[in-house]
Amino acid sequence: MRGRLQLALMVMALSVLMASTAQAEGVKSSVPTLQGGIEEGNPQRSDRNQSVTTTKIQRLNEIELPATSVKDLFSQSSTPNTSSPIQITAVRAVPTPQGVEVVLETPFGEQLQVTNRSSDNNYIADIPNAQLRLPSGDAFTFRSEKPVDGVTEITVTNFDANTLRVTVTGETALPTVELFDSDTGLIVGVVTATSPTPPTSETPQEDDSIAIVVTGEQDGYWVPDASTATRTHTPLRDIPQSITVVPQQVLEDRNVRSVTEAVETVPGVVEGFSLSGVPGVGASIIRGFQQGTSDGGGSTLRNGFRDLGFWGLSAIGTVEQVEVLRGPASVLFGGLEPGGVINVITRQPLSEPYYNVALEVGNYGFFQPSIDFSGPLTDDDTVLYRFIAAYQSAESFQDFVNTDLFSIAPTITLNLGDQTAINLYYEYLETLVDSTELPGRLSDGSTIFPRDFYPGYPQFNSLEATTQRYGYTLRHEFSDSLQLRHAFAANNSDFDTQESSGTELADHRFLVIGNNSINDFSWNSYFAQIDLLGEFNTGSIEHQILVGFDYSNVANAQNFGFPTNPPPNLDISDPDYDNDDIPEPIYDRGENQDTIESYGVYVQDQIALLDNFNLLIGGRFDWISSIGEGDFRPGRTSDNSAFSPRIGLVYQPSDIVALYASYSRSFQPPPVFGLFNEGGGGEPFEPTRGTQYEVGVKTDWLDGRLSATLAAYEITRTNVVTPDPDPVLAARGFSVQVGEQRSRGIELDVTGEILPGWNMIVSYAYTDAEVTEDNSIPEGNQLTGVPENQASLWTTYTIQEGDLEGLGFGLGLFYVSDRQANLQNSFTLGDYFRTDAALYYRRDRFNAAINIRNLFDVEYFDAGLFRADPLTVTGSISWTF
The missing domain is CATH 2.40.170.20 (TonB-dependent receptor, beta-barrel domain)
Structure with a gap:
């Protein structure tokens, strides 16, 4: 059986390489358009940015040769990496005479491309190659509740690992929204769902009356990226290993009392040994192997660092989310059992x-x-x-x-x-x-x-x-x-x-x-x-x-x-x-x-x-x-x-x-x-x-x-x-x-x-x-x-x-x-x-x-x-x- 599995692995790897080469001969194109305002006939701004995005898989003869000297290497490393999402470091909601403007700030005023659409009373703007981040590097969600009459809420959240989503929800009708650039990033201008007057591009004034809720939690059940597998924020689909993230929303909905309970929805993970009913003390079995009962917690992590595990008390109230990497993780964390690791x-x-x-x-x-x-x-x-x-x-x-x-x-x-x-x-x-x-x-x-x-x-x-x-x-x-x-x-x-x-x-x-x-x-x-x-x-x-x-x-x-x-x-x-x-x-x-x-x-x-x-x-x-x-x-x-x-x-x-x-x-x-x-x-x-x-x-x-x-x-x-x-x-x-x-x-x-x-x-x-x-x-x-x-x-x-x-x-x-x-x-x-x-x-x-x-x-x-x-x-x- 072992020989057959290894052979299957080699065949799959060879198939991947062959398919990659064959795919390199084709070109895939997606051209989303930004028509200005909302797709259904809203007023357009003359200074609105038009964006055309084309995805092309390179042919082998189009691949640039690697650097051949240290000078060339550092010269190339200074070139912007288009695959790294632009970080939105701050979001501000400020009132205008016509409504409210939401400012998405980027560190260096990078230009953001936008694809917009509408669904019922929701105006939705997707910004590819962008992610919302706190100064510490963590993801968060921005929410402004009832910022103006006729608008229920405005949310800005990470839709997936490479896309930022802005959603404006009208109370009874589709809101009027305009997007335009500023020196610090992108401005989303919103007026009431019944007002025909577009927002102004003049510099807004701060007003403490705007209701803003910014939380450190990731809304929803699906989290697009994780750090446990690579020690970097990496999209889950780019990780060649099984990893499951149990986000805050799931912990809250299930009202779990311990990390052991939190991972009950993860395949291949079951409860192992416990200790006298003590809150937060226990171990899990991952892919058949017992974790962290005799090694001082070597098989558990806390924010990516070694924790006490079985011989340490824990409180679920301090937990934002739980990441479970299944399979060996010693390459980054040292001595561990081969079944996997739980990172709180x-x-x-x-x-x-x-x-x-x-x-x-x-x-x-x-x-x-x-x-x-x-x-x-x-x-x-x-x-x-x-x-x-x-x-x-x-x-x-x-x-x-x-x-x-x-x-x-x-x-x-x-x-x-x-x-x-x-x-x-x-x-x-x-x-x-x-x-x-x-x-x-x-x-x-x-x-x-x-x-x-x-x-x-x-x-x-x-x-x-x-x-x-x-x-x-x-x-x-x-x-x-x-x-x-x-x-x-x-x-x-x-x-x-x-x-x-x-x-x-x-x-x-x-x-x-x-x-x-x-x-x-x-x-x-x-x-x-x-x-x-x-x-x-x-x-x-x-x-x-x-x-x-x-x-x-x-x-x-x-x-x-x-x-x-x-x-x-x-x-x-x-x-x-x-x-x-x-x-x-x-x-x-x-x-x-x-x-x-x-x-x-x-x-x-x-x-x-x-x-x-x-x-x-x-x-x-x-x-x-x-x-x-x-x-x-x-x-x-x-x-x-x-x-x-x-x-x-x-x-x-x-x-x-x-x-x-x-x-x-x-x-x-x-x-x-x-x-x-x-x-x-x-x-x-x-x-x-x-x-x-x-x-x-x-x-x-x-x-x-x-x-x-x-x-x-x-x-x-x-x-x-x-x-x-x-x-x-x-x-x-x-x-x-x-x-x-x-x-x-x-x-x-x-x-x-x-x-x-x-x-x-x-x-x-x-x-x-x-x-x-x-x-x-x-x-x-x-x-x-x-x-x-x-x-x-x-x-x-x-x-x-x-x-x-x-x-x-x-x-x-x-x-x-x-x-x-x-x-x-x-x-x-x-x-x-x-x-x-x-x-x-x-x-x-x-x-x-x-x-x-x-x-x-x-x-x-x-x-x-x-x-x-x-x-x-x-x-x-x-x-x-």
């Missing part, structure tokens, strides 16, 4: 005042007030801020469990001129769990007690944890084509846990309390990165090159203990939780300290060979040093290195279709706590390696409102640790690295807007993840927690007009097939079909919603044998002012 993008300071107050309440004692404030601190917008804070209190369906979570997250952005910006951030989270939630299954897979039964002694189960994140990012633009970026990120997390839970049943009645321990974990990670991002041309070939260096240090200190007097068995027919005869445990304690230090250098080039043929190539080299010491870590050090390449091709046979193929590798540092390799010969383990081949197709439908990705892949994970074949050495705990695991699959992802107000996300994944070589696990056994079939549908509809405008409905369907609970495949976690629902009302700045999770109260388990939440109802209300 946080909310950033805004250039316009924004204040949001919210309250959520729900069953099981759920209560959460929160605030989100942002805006400028200075009149010239050189200092921007954002402050997010929340408090959460909740009980559980399991008796005795009660959880409190407090979080604050201040952020400051300093705009030091037009070319330099510094972002400073801090986040603090603290949780207290009086009695932690316990697994709902025993070690043999049986479930012998109801949901609300507590299978342990609540007084011996608790958790206290704090997490702090702080750091900064610096960006400096030397020119339009060269940029320096630098970042520092620190993550500190402390977990104090006490656990005492049942593991098996004796005499069909007494629960054996066999899992007893006390642990004080301290995870500390520090990350620093610097890179250069440049654009230049070699002849007609365009390059966007990234060169960087990063350093990370992850240290885990553990103080642990096991009781010398474990508590007595628990009678499940008549549990006595307050037994006065139970003595306080006395623990035999020990300490361990593990540290992983790594240095990495990476280079990446995004090459536009033709208008419809792109090449992505990159490589990274890492040096890793691991040190383990302590009572159960006889002092040991290992030094390793790893090279992680990636190469991918994207061919676009039409404006709406992109075909891609890629090859990539990953590595993960060996666990410090593992015993030595090769039968006790004293050699430390080497990193595990992942190798992926992937092919796929990406399409855009309905004028770009709906996108789909279909992908097929094969990932092989090698250097897996398995017991030594010598039974004597295996009994002593020694291992060898000859194990292999493989995951193959097909994934489908469809996202976007079907009709105005009707959004949808559909996903399906088929995953065959199995053990292919091992000394103790039978070959063919399925990997832990991986369903063969996974499917989801989430859809919403919002009424667009009339008295019920703003009223919306949501429905979610989630299916996960059977999964194996362990590598031995000794028992199975059953399949489940869960239904979610939502009812919401959004009008102006008011938002109210009711969200229902697990509508039909289906019982199922995660990979950590914890029961999923039963029927959960949450009511929320918020006001933005």
Whole structure:
């Protein structure tokens, strides 16, 4: 099978090259016109810009030869890169005697081409090769509500990765709109829908009465670009790998409480291990491989930088969107599992005042007030801020469990001129769990007690944890084509846990309390990165090159203990939780300290060979040093290195279709706590390696409102640790690295807007993840927690007009097939079909919603044998002012 897949990859790559050459013989032309005003007979301006856009695929004999000297290279790099969208850095709405003018400002007063049309009461102007950006480089949406009589709103938003859309909506008729140039950019002149008088081109005067709402969120379900795959803002269709973006609107519509819940609509991603029901603590399984449970969060990112992951608290209120890159990502981020990586993008300071107050309440004692404030601190917008804070209190369906979570997250952005910006951030989270939630299954897979039964002694189960994140990012633009970026990120997390839970049943009645321990974990990670991002041309070939260096240090200190007097068995027919005869445990304690230090250098080039043929190539080299010491870590050090390449091709046979193929590798540092390799010969383990081949197709439908990705892949994970074949050495705990695991699959992802107000996300994944070589696990056994079939549908509809405008409905369907609970495949976690629902009302700045999770109260388990939440109802209300 592997040989056939590799052959298929080569055949597809050859077909792409042949098709590209054949397509180079043809010319494709699209000539949109701007007639002035609106197409349906509106007055024209004599100074209106006419625009004609022609797309031509170059013939081979028309391709300009690359530079042959350093002088030629820099001469060509100074030529404007027409493929890079012009950035709209500010949008202003100012009144005129006839109406209002919306000014789209560009850094250097670039000329913008416009294609306009009308639809019902909407005037729509599409501006190709332009994108709306904040000073920090992030996308945003501009909205002016009821700026003049007869006009409902004016919006300016990124329609796709290369197109800016201006929409003017009339209340009862089509508004009158004129477009004309200014020294700073483009002016959109608007008068009322009933006024025949065109706007003036005279310099407008500012007026504070205009209602403007500028937010840092990306409206809608489809996001045209992402940064996780390349560390640059790259259109999704130009990335030769599967990537899914879960935007703010989806997080709000579903009202998710954690990142794990946020990615439930992503194909190939399912919930992995969790931790005692702690808010925001958990891990996901991506393409068959568990992420971030023992490596200090190495498989999770936060704004593109290493995070604590499983051993770090998180609050969903600070999240702007979540990007999931499926497949190896070591080429840019270092040691990772091969299944993929989850990158959480946080909310950033805004250039316009924004204040949001919210309250959520729900069953099981759920209560959460929160605030989100942002805006400028200075009149010239050189200092921007954002402050997010929340408090959460909740009980559980399991008796005795009660959880409190407090979080604050201040952020400051300093705009030091037009070319330099510094972002400073801090986040603090603290949780207290009086009695932690316990697994709902025993070690043999049986479930012998109801949901609300507590299978342990609540007084011996608790958790206290704090997490702090702080750091900064610096960006400096030397020119339009060269940029320096630098970042520092620190993550500190402390977990104090006490656990005492049942593991098996004796005499069909007494629960054996066999899992007893006390642990004080301290995870500390520090990350620093610097890179250069440049654009230049070699002849007609365009390059966007990234060169960087990063350093990370992850240290885990553990103080642990096991009781010398474990508590007595628990009678499940008549549990006595307050037994006065139970003595306080006395623990035999020990300490361990593990540290992983790594240095990495990476280079990446995004090459536009033709208008419809792109090449992505990159490589990274890492040096890793691991040190383990302590009572159960006889002092040991290992030094390793790893090279992680990636190469991918994207061919676009039409404006709406992109075909891609890629090859990539990953590595993960060996666990410090593992015993030595090769039968006790004293050699430390080497990193595990992942190798992926992937092919796929990406399409855009309905004028770009709906996108789909279909992908097929094969990932092989090698250097897996398995017991030594010598039974004597295996009994002593020694291992060898000859194990292999493989995951193959097909994934489908469809996202976007079907009709105005009707959004949808559909996903399906088929995953065959199995053990292919091992000394103790039978070959063919399925990997832990991986369903063969996974499917989801989430859809919403919002009424667009009339008295019920703003009223919306949501429905979610989630299916996960059977999964194996362990590598031995000794028992199975059953399949489940869960239904979610939502009812919401959004009008102006008011938002109210009711969200229902697990509508039909289906019982199922995660990979950590914890029961999923039963029927959960949450009511929320918020006001933005």
